[in-house]
Amino acid sequence: MVPLKRRKVLSSHTGNTGNTGNECKFPGLVLFLLERKMGTSRRVFLSELGKKKGFRVEDEFSESVTHVISENNSGDEVIAWLDSQVKGRGLVHLLDVSWYTESMRAGLPVDIQHRHKLQQQQTEEAETETFSVPSYACQRRTTLENHNSVLTDALSLLAENAELSEEEGRSVAFRRAAAVLKCLPAAVTDMTQLRGLPCLGDHSLRVIKDVLENGASSEVEATKNSERFKALKVLTSIFGVGAKTADRWFRDGIQTLTQLRGSGHTLNRAQQAGLDHYDDIIQPVSRAEAEAVREIVERAVLSVLPGAQISLTGGFRRGKPTGHDVDFLITHPEEGREEGLMSKVVCWLETQGFLLYQKTTRNSYLEAKDGPARPASNMDRFERCLTIFRLSKEEEKKKGGAELTETLTENLQTAPLCSSSRVQQGGDREEGGKPWRAVRVDLVVSPISQFGFALLGWTGSKLFERELRRWAGHEKSMSLSSHALYDNKQSRYLRATTEEEIFAHLGLEYVPPSERNA
Incomplete structure (x- = not known):
């Protein structure tokens, strides 16, 4: 030496x-x-x-x-x-x-x-518009106006196929690439416009090049037409069916709903409900239907806990005109008053015949002094109820609100027990005319002390939230969840009551919900 x-x-x-x-x-x-x-x-x-x-x-x-x-x-x-x-x-x-x-x-x-010296690409055509965007989706503003939907649809399909194959890394890579294209202010017409943009890996660039030059990607078309992709897409569209279950059924020779119904496979409660109401659930939920559900949920919540607050979250909060389900976040301005609320709300809804299916999980979140432990999954640990609502169609929505409220109150007072079997029987009696449709609705209860984080987490989009957590960990040495923000350097929790405060803690410019459509 x-x-x-x-x-x-x-x-x-x-x-x-x-x-x-x-x-x-x-x-x-x-x-x-x-x-x-x-x-x-x-x-x-x-x-x-x-x-x-x-x-x-x-x-x-x-x-x-x-x-x-x-x-x-x-x-x-x-x-x-x-x-x-x-x-x-x-x-x-x-x-x-x-x-x-x-x-x-x-x-x-x-x-x-x-x-x-690092070489920069010289463009001879001055009129060719080039783009520059930040690396993280949570630094970007992404509205619903997408100038590159043909490209993003192609990448999103490959991301979906990767998810169905449980290849999370590939799926996230395609999602990130699509998110970059979604935020661009104009359509991409030439590959030179993409030079220097983040998150565009070689695979994604090949797909984009194929679409720009040929109008479609051969890989995307082959994936779209593959028997496995078509079957798994149908099977995972059933409420309660994940990629593993769908893949197992596919290997058993099941590719359609008809084959599943005749297969003799034992389904759990969620899967059976999803199969029974499949045709309704796969149809998009309109904003008008989401608002109709909101009225019902508000009536239920306020009847059992006056002063509670109900927020419509998810894609509808981001301004989307339709969604695949409706999400609500419920809290009360007084800490602790929300405890026990969910069971009362579910009982109210079941008694009045609004629920075709429900499954409630308890709040399992505990704040540790030495910081949050790594969760078993990306799901938060709030008390939540995953439901399938029976939503009356337009003619029933026009009934007088005061008269309906009075009737519901009388029914609640005379119904000592919640009976989902009574609800199902009522539903069966109406099945012939079916003046209602089934809608997926998620109810989440948060303490007011965690409400800002819960609202941020449940607003989405999924990739925007993933990028927020990645930014927090990689750039700020912090741990972010839908419950809290923890500074690993200072070994302390950073409190916040609003989304704006959380963005400030993270050193990010505030992005309103309508611009989080990554």
């Missing part, structure tokens, strides 16, 4: 946070190694090597950085990343890691040659 040389410690240089314990020989240079495509372990190794050689290497990017070192990234990709980090940044050298390794061998900064 080569013996280490003694170095004089230069105490005159301040602010050298990247070289604690090492002499800073080149104070005019502030280096930052980009982890993207380099990897964490290699970045840590190279950073420590640079510090030992007397270079000032920063662990976090700041406006003081003069040289950005990257590996396997184009200049456009690095610029896009920089733009997502700092607004109004100054000029910096964008260099390949080869300059860094050569400087390490020389023990001093080598002259920057053309081969060291």
Whole structure:
């Protein structure tokens, strides 16, 4: 081993946070190694090597950085990343890691040659519009106006197929790529417009290129027409059926609802209810129907707990005109008053014949002093009830509200027990004319102390929420859930009563619900 040389410690240089314990020989240079495509372990190794050689290497990017070192990234990709980090940044050298390794061998900064500089794509056609977006979906504003629906539909189908095959990594990659295209202000017409954009992997780019050049992707068309995809899509559309169950049925030769009904397979309560009401549940729920359900839920909640608050969440809160279900978040301004509410609400709804199916789970969330434990799944632990509502059609919705409320109150007072069997019998009597439809409705109860986090989590979109958690963990060393936000560096919970406060804790500009459609 080569013996280490003694170095004089230069105490005159301040602010050298990247070289604690090492002499800073080149104070005019502030280096930052980009982890993207380099990897964490290699970045840590190279950073420590640079510090030992007397270079000032920063662990976090700041406006003081003069040289950005990257590996396997184009200049456009690095610029896009920089733009997502700092607004109004100054000029910096964008260099390949080869300059860094050569400087390490020389023990001093080598002259920057053309081969060291990251190349940016030169576009000859000035009229070709190029795009630049931040890396995380939670930094972007995505409305319902999608200028690239043909491209995003193709990527979303491949994401869905990956989900059905339980390949979560591939599914998320396609979802992230589609989310980037959804937020663009104009249609993509040429692949050059995508240079430097984040989250567009090689596979996604091949699909996009195929669609732009041929009008459709051969891979997407093949997937769409495959027997397995078509069968699993139908089977997983049954309420209560997941990818594993659907795949098992498919391997047993079941591809249609008719085959499932005649197969003799034992179904649980949720699956049987989903099969019984399949035709209704697969139909989109309109905003008018969602508002009709809201009236019923509000009547139920306020009848058993005056002063409670009910919020319509999910896609409808983001401004979508239709949805596959209706989600409600319920709380009370006085902490603790919400306890025991769900069972009373469900009893009220069952007694009045509004529920075709319901399953309630208790609140299992406990706040640990040393921070939240890693949950078994991404699902939160609020008290919730997954239901299938029996919603009257338009002619029944027009009945007088006061008269209906009076009748329901009388029924509630004379009904000591909740009986789902009575509800089902009532439903059977109306089945011939069927002046109602089945609608999927989820009810969630949150303590007021967690309501801001619950509202954020239940508003979605699913990818937007995933990206919020990823940002919190990777960029802020925090843990975010629908219950709380925990700062791992400070070892404390960060309290918030509104979504705006949560965004502020995360160092993000507030994004309203209508712009979270990632």
